[in-house]
Amino acid sequence: xxxxxxxxxxxxxxxxxxxxxxxxxxxxxxxxxxxxxxxxxxxxxxxxxxxxxxxxxxxxxxxxxxxxxxxxxxxxxxxxxxxxxxxxxxxxxxxxxxxxxxxxxxxxxxxxxxxxxxxxxxxxxxxxxxxxxxxxxxxxxxxxxxxxxxxxxxxxxxxxxxxxxxxxxxxxxxxxxxxxxxxxxxxxxxxxxxxxxxxxxxxxxxxxxxxxxxxxxxxxxxxxxxxxxxxxxxxxxxxxxxxxxxxxxxxxxxxxxxxxxxxxxxxxxxxxxxxxxxxxxxxxxxxxxxxx
Amino acid sequence: xxxxxxxxxxxxxxxxxxxxxxxxxxxxxxxxxxxxxxxxxxxxxxxxxxxxxxxxxxxxxxxxxxxxxxxxxxxxxxxxxxxxxxxxxxxxxxxxxxxxxxxxxxxxxxxxxxxxxxxxxxxxxxxxxxxxxxxxxxxxxxxxxxxxxxxxxxxxxxxxxxxxxxxxxxxxxxxxxxxxxxxxxxxxxxxxxxxxxxxxxxxxxxxxxxxxxxxxxxxxxxxxxxxxxxxxxxxxxxxxxxxxxxxxxxxxxxxxxxxxxxxxxxxxxxxxxxxxxxxxxxxxxxxxxxxxxxxxxxxxxxxxxxxxxxxxxxx
Numbered sequence: 001x002x003x004x005x006x007x008x009x010x011x012x013x014x015x016x017x018x019x020x021x022x023x024x025x026x027x028x029x030x031x032x033x034x035x036x037x038x039x040x041x042x043x044x045x046x047x048x049x050x051x052x053x054x055x056x057x058x059x060x061x062x063x064x065x066x067x068x069x070x071x072x073x074x075x076x077x078x079x080x081x082x083x084x085x086x087x088x089x090x091x092x093x094x095x096x097x098x099x100x101x102x103x104x105x106x107x108x109x110x111x112x113x114x115x116x117x118x119x120x121x122x123x124x125x126x127x128x129x130x131x132x133x134x135x136x137x138x139x140x141x142x143x144x145x146x147x148x149x150x151x152x153x154x155x156x157x158x159x160x161x162x163x164x165x166x167x168x169x170x171x172x173x174x175x176x177x178x179x180x181x182x183x184x185x186x187x188x189x190x191x192x193x194x195x196x197x198x199x200x201x202x203x204x205x206x207x208x209x210x211x212x213x214x215x216x217x218x219x220x221x222x223x224x225x226x227x228x229x230x231x232x233x234x235x236x237x238x239x240x241x242x243x244x245x246x247x248x249x250x251x252x253x254x255x256x257x258x259x260x261x262x263x264x265x266x267x268x269x270x271x272x273x274x275x276x277x278x279x280x281x282x283x284x285x286x287x288x289x290x291x292x
Numbered sequence: 293x294x295x296x297x298x299x300x301x302x303x304x305x306x307x308x309x310x311x312x313x314x315x316x317x318x319x320x321x322x323x324x325x326x327x328x329x330x331x332x333x334x335x336x337x338x339x340x341x342x343x344x345x346x347x348x349x350x351x352x353x354x355x356x357x358x359x360x361x362x363x364x365x366x367x368x369x370x371x372x373x374x375x376x377x378x379x380x381x382x383x384x385x386x387x388x389x390x391x392x393x394x395x396x397x398x399x400x401x402x403x404x405x406x407x408x409x410x411x412x413x414x415x416x417x418x419x420x421x422x423x424x425x426x427x428x429x430x431x432x433x434x435x436x437x438x439x440x441x442x443x444x445x446x447x448x449x450x451x452x453x454x455x456x457x458x459x460x461x462x463x464x465x466x467x468x469x470x471x472x473x474x475x476x477x478x479x480x481x482x483x484x485x486x487x488x489x490x491x492x493x494x495x496x497x498x499x500x501x502x503x504x505x506x507x508x509x510x511x512x513x514x515x516x517x518x519x520x521x522x523x524x525x526x527x528x529x530x531x532x533x534x535x536x537x538x539x540x541x542x543x544x545x546x547x548x549x550x551x552x553x554x555x556x557x558x559x560x561x562x563x564x565x566x567x568x569x570x571x572x573x574x575x576x577x578x579x580x581x582x583x584x585x586x587x588x589x590x591x592x593x594x595x596x597x598x599x600x601x602x603x604x605x606x607x
Contacts, residue, residue, distance in 0.1 A: 009498075020500040024412050030404030031421060034476070037469050038428050041439050048442070095331030103325045104332075116336050122523070122593035123586065124530025126557050127342060129564075130582045134345040138570075155338050162335065186317060188324045209430075216432025219532035219557070223564045223578075245434045245533075252438045252537055260442055267435050274430065 084150025164206020393464025458540025482516020
């Protein structure tokens with residue numbers, strides 16, 4: 001007795017295979033949609049903005065006349081802001097990660113800290129702007145300075161850096177730690193001389209990616225009131241300044257057609273900036289990451 | 293004997309020295325965890341800072357505007373000289389319109405990409421496509437906003453002549469493109485964590501790849517997929533620059549997708565770029581709106597957490 005009717009199976013098989021093939025094509029097209037939108041986005045921005053990229057664009061300050069508009073104030077301002085964000089967010093992020101991975105015992109308080117970091121990662125950036133406006137700009141009276149913006153951005157990317165550093169620290173194998181303890185090293189010696197050095201590539205990669213997010217973020221800067229028209233370069237941490245995304249936002253909002261191209265040129269500069277940072281992160285990951 | 297006594301003395305001295313060194317060492321060992329704990333509590337302080345500033349300034353706002361007018365009011369006219377109205381429903385309507393369009397764009401495309409990457413694609417294809425999705429996720433939102441305003445809106449206007457320059461449709465679609473990589477990569481993670489033995493079992497019974505994907509892998513990965521969608525929705529609700537640039541600044545309480553809108557985030561940006569002075573009702577209103585926004589996203593994040601915890605399948 002045959003349990004499977006061969007003819008019946010063959011008859012249905014064809015349509016099932018066709019369905020499979022059709023859906024494979026549909027799924028592939030859907031994936032292409034994302035790639036295509038990225039390609040169009042890059043093409044549009046480059047073709048629109050490349051004409052405005054010139055030496056003058058990098059050396060001029062903002063201007064009412066599109067042809068004279070330049071990005072130097074924003075570029076230098078973004079670099080200054082980075083100089084605040086990088087140390088602050090790395091110290092806070094790596095410190096928290098070491099505590100959570102190496103010292104924190106499993107109790108309610110530490111569970112609360114963990115849950116809190118996960119929740120903080122989901123808070124919209126514009127709300128961080130409100131925090132910065134109230135605490136740094138007004139309560140601590142830093143004004144709309146580099147320091148106030150840098151602190152706000154540091155807090156914004158803090159959860160990302162903590163999670164990346166935690167993963168990097170967790171990836172250091174137990175054997176290394178045990179060998180260090182076996183040689184008579186104390187806990188802090190083990191952490192500072194064994195765990196951290198082998199986790200640093202991972203931490204740096206995560207840190208640079210988080211930093212590049214902070215550089216492209218606009219909303220908190222708008223909320224804390226970073227000005228757009230700045231005709232001088234900042235000279236200390238309490239100076240007023242403007243940043244790349246802020247400048248682009250201002251150009252994009254203007255009604256004149258020509259400013260759209262200036263905005264596109266600004267976006268090219270911003271994207272190149274991010275591209276360089278991401279490449280550094282990839283190089284660090286590939287070159288220094290050890291596999292255990 | 294004398295020499296041995298000398299060495300003994302020396303060693304005692306050394307021991308004292310060592311002991312002294314140990315004390316300093318002990319002090320370091322003891323203080324490090326405390327310092328690190330203080331650093332780790334900064335993230336908690338940040339949360340408290342956010343919650344308290346939002347609550348205090350919102351209370352200040354509610355002393356000027358009645359609470360019920362705020363949550364049930366259907367008109368948002370803060371800049372009116374005669375009688376400013378602060379009913380948040382139009383702003384929520386704007387936010388929900390954009391979010392709904394974004395979900396309609398991102399969920400089908402995101403899930404299809406996830407299925408393709410986890411079930412069909414070869415390793416080589418995956419190695420090419422995944423980094424591109426990461427790039428898409430790393431594009432700053434201001435760039436997306438510019439793209440929506442200068443490319444997507446004019447493109448849509450060719451098909452929908454009634455479409456205004458500022459509308460809900462264009463930023464909605466672009467926010468969808470922005471959250472697509474998030475859904476794709478989180479859902480793909482959920483699907484790849486379904487063990488191969490289950491797939492092999494279904495394939496051995498004669499199922500096609502499509503049947504495996506739809507009837508076996510999708511149900512098994514459902515909690516992860518749902519969580520990824522909810523997280524993406526939360527991101528869409530909080531998205532600011534795309535809607536500020538391409539959505540306009542006309543709060544309206546209706547279902548019109550083709551006309552200018554205003555979302556909660558765009559209102560905060562509008563006030564911040566304007567010249568509403570410190571201490572005015574308008575100034576406090578951004579905190580009330582920010583608080584509402586914060587509650588929305590918090591709810592979504594908790595929901596995502598609860599889904600992935602409650603329905604997680606362990607293999």
